Amino acid sequence: MPSRTDRRDAISLAAxxxxxxxxxxxxxxxxxxxxxxxxxxxxxxxxxxxxxIKGSWRSHMNALHEIVHQNLSSALxxxxxxxxxxxxxxxxxxxxxxxxxxxxxxxxDLSGHQIESTVNPEEPDKSIHNDSSPYPISEALHSLLLxxxxxxxxxxxxxxxxxxxxxxxxxxxxxxxxxRSPPTSEVEHTVQNVILTNPSDHTVPLPKYLRAHPFxxxxxxxxxxxxxxxxxxxxxxxxxxxxxxxVSQRGARRLLHEFGVKRWSRICDVExxxxxxxxxxxxxxxxxxxxxxxxxxxxxxxxxxxxxxxQPPIFAHHHPPGGESNIGGVGGGYxxxxxxxxxxLSVRMNLEALLRxxxxxxxxxQWPD
Numbered sequence: 001m002p003s004r005t006d007r008r009d010a011i012s013l014a015a016x017x018x019x020x021x022x023x024x025x026x027x028x029x030x031x032x033x034x035x036x037x038x039x040x041x042x043x044x045x046x047x048x049x050x051x052x053i054k055g056s057w058r059s060h061m062n063a064l065h066e067i068v069h070q071n072l073s074s075a076l077x078x079x080x081x082x083x084x085x086x087x088x089x090x091x092x093x094x095x096x097x098x099x100x101x102x103x104x105x106x107x108x109d110l111s112g113h114q115i116e117s118t119v120n121p122e123e124p125d126k127s128i129h130n131d132s133s134p135y136p137i138s139e140a141l142h143s144l145l146l147x148x149x150x151x152x153x154x155x156x157x158x159x160x161x162x163x164x165x166x167x168x169x170x171x172x173x174x175x176x177x178x179x180r181s182p183p184t185s186e187v188e189h190t191v192q193n194v195i196l197t198n199p200s201d202h203t204v205p206l207p208k209y210l211r212a213h214p215f216x217x218x219x220x221x222x223x224x225x226x227x228x229x230x231x232x233x234x235x236x237x238x239x240x241x242x243x244x245x246x247v248s249q250r251g252a253r254r255l256l257h258e259f260g261v262k263r264w265s266r267i268c269d270v271e272x273x274x275x276x277x278x279x280x281x282x283x284x285x286x287x288x289x290x291x292x293x294x295x296x297x298x299x300x301x302x303x304x305x306x307x308x309x310x311q312p313p314i315f316a317h318h319h320p321p322g323g324e325s326n327i328g329g330v331g332g333g334y335x336x337x338x339x340x341x342x343x344x345l346s347v348r349m350n351l352e353a354l355l356r357x358x359x360x361x362x363x364x365x366q367w368p369d
Contacts, residue, residue, distance in 0.1 A: 030054030041263025083318035098232035132238020167251030172244030172315025177237020205367035244315035276307035
């Protein structure tokens with residue numbers, strides 16, 4: 001919001017000390033949006049939403065509109081209370097390898113890889129995003145070491161994979177589900193259900209710290225994999241909070257059409273999580289088997305929605321003192337302390353030291369071992 005100069009100043013400083021360039025898109029006040037501007041699908045519900053939720057929706061649509069209008073191949077969208085680790089470059093380099101593998105066309109053959117299958121600890125009553133997918137929570141998780149999946153360094157001109165092959169890279173959230181797929185009698189390992197793992201990641205907090213909100217349950221990742229493991233997978237289990245997400249030109253067009261033109265009735269992150277967890281209707285006359293063949297060949301116009309996410313998230317909400325958002329209270333009304341979940345060497349929490357040019361042992365680790 002233009003009035004939140006505190007947030008603009010903070011993110012400008014955080015970006016400056018970590019050598020990031022950011023451009024601002026003005027937020028929109030929900031009370032300034034005429035009812036005629038709401039998409040027809042779900043408009044009876046959307047007009048009842050709070051002005052904060054309405055403004056958030058339109059602000060995200062404006063960001064997508066700008067990406068489409070400028071014909072950008074891809075862009076990373078931040079919310080203005082975002083925070084990240086000072087070791088962001090390392091984290092993005094690793095994500096780059098996983099994104100390439102999970103979005104490449106045609107889908108890679110996993111038959112020659114050593115995949116470990118374990119029991120999925122996700123529980124329906126504790127999964128805040130369990131309604132996103134049309135499929136039930138998977139009984140097993142299928143994990144593959146990232147080091148055995150990636151091959152060499154990605155193409156520098158397409159660091160996160162070909163933007164023509166993916167829609168959303170969900171890098172910052174407050175909860176994501178593990179991949180889900182249609183239940184079958186025989187498990188087939190594919191990029192749709194495989195989880196790439198990066199064990200012994202020194203930027204990952206211990207399992208006891210892996211929770212999105214102070215009073216929420218521990219993330220399933222706290223028990224699903226060994227401590228300090230970061231995982232990467234398709235976002236078919238849904239996710240919450242649009243803290244930071246990259247969209248391709250293809251993804252921006254699809255999302256803007258879906259939620260700017262066609263329909264909208266709920267808070268923006270829930271809508272996007274459900275979109276990533278679902279799929280478009282197949283073209284008329286195409287059987288499911290034919291659609292599958294089209295996806296395998298990677299032809300344009302397939303109905304597959306390709307969203308990739310990471311756990312723990314690389315970007316997270318920062319909860320500053322007295323920093324309520326224009327949508328809700330600090331941390332969704334749950335946060336009581338100044339902190340950033342999931343981020344160890346937080347830029348925001350160490351901002352004064354970074355501005356003084358300090359580093360190393362002077363910096364505070366929020367979630368020490």
